[in-house]
Amino acid sequence: MFMGEYLHSIDEKGRIIIPAKFREALGESFIVTRGLDQCLFVYPQAEWTVLEGKLKALSLMKSDARAFTRYFFSGATECELDKQGRINLPNNLIGHGQLEKDCAIIGVSNRVEIWNKAIWENYFQQSQNEFNEIAEKLVDFNFDL
16 A cells, blocks of 8 residues: 655656655556646556556447546556666656656555645645545545544
């Protein structure tokens, strides 16, 4: 399980350090793709395989399913850590995440997310303000803290 929040910088070559606490669980190679809310999603191979199966099961007859599957898979790339614990992100993913010098790398249960630090802070502040409302809505899904 991934959890925690870490701040790292992306360099001019698109390299960013993956926190040491995430490296073992991610494995030797893992998948980075476009995420929701202007971040990148990072999945270990096993989680990616599960997600891939779910997306393959969507009906090709539904345009929303086709659009989401294209969006998700076309942005995906396999990454490996270098000796310094960094990955090299392609330009399309850097652009999607609007990644600049300062980045937040967060653990979210079965995945890691990479955020532009300013976008993350803004998102977190909004979510923090709405946390009670969000918690009340989760009760509808049989979720209790």
